[in-house]
Amino acid sequence: MTNYPQTIRDGATAAPSKGLSISSLVLSLVSIPAGFTFVLPVIALVLGIVGLKFEQEGRAQAKAGIVISSILLAIWIVIVVIVVIVAIGLTIPALSSEYQNVYPLE
Known part of the structure; x- marks a missing residue:
C-alpha cells in the first residue's frame, strides 16, 4: 500500500487530517466545565x-490542547495533594495520646 495523497476529481487533493489535534483541543476545553475530571x-x-507528532497541519490545536490539559492536570494534582495533607492533619491529632486522654475509648 502506498502513501500517496488521495486525489479527488479534477486533480484536487484531500485536505490533511487534523482530527487528533482538534480532538485534543476540544476535550481539554470540555474538561474545564466538566468539574476538572482526571480522565478528559x-x-x-x-x-x-x-497529533503534534503525526499531524503537521494541526500543530497549533495540538499545542493548545497540550497546554490546557497540562494546566488542568496540574490543578487537579494540587487539589489532591491539599486534600491528602488536610486528611492527614485531621487524623494525626486523633492518634495522639493527648486526644485519647480527653476522649477515652473506654
Missing part, C-alpha cells in the same frame, strides 16, 4: 502529543 485532560494530553 489525560486523554486530551495523549491526543495532543500524538
Whole structure:
C-alpha cells in the first residue's frame, strides 16, 4: 500500500487530517466545565502529543490542547495533594495520646 495523497476529481487533493489535534483541543476545553475530571485532560494530553507528532497541519490545536490539559492536570494534582495533607492533619491529632486522654475509648 502506498502513501500517496488521495486525489479527488479534477486533480484536487484531500485536505490533511487534523482530527487528533482538534480532538485534543476540544476535550481539554470540555474538561474545564466538566468539574476538572482526571480522565478528559489525560486523554486530551495523549491526543495532543500524538497529533503534534503525526499531524503537521494541526500543530497549533495540538499545542493548545497540550497546554490546557497540562494546566488542568496540574490543578487537579494540587487539589489532591491539599486534600491528602488536610486528611492527614485531621487524623494525626486523633492518634495522639493527648486526644485519647480527653476522649477515652473506654
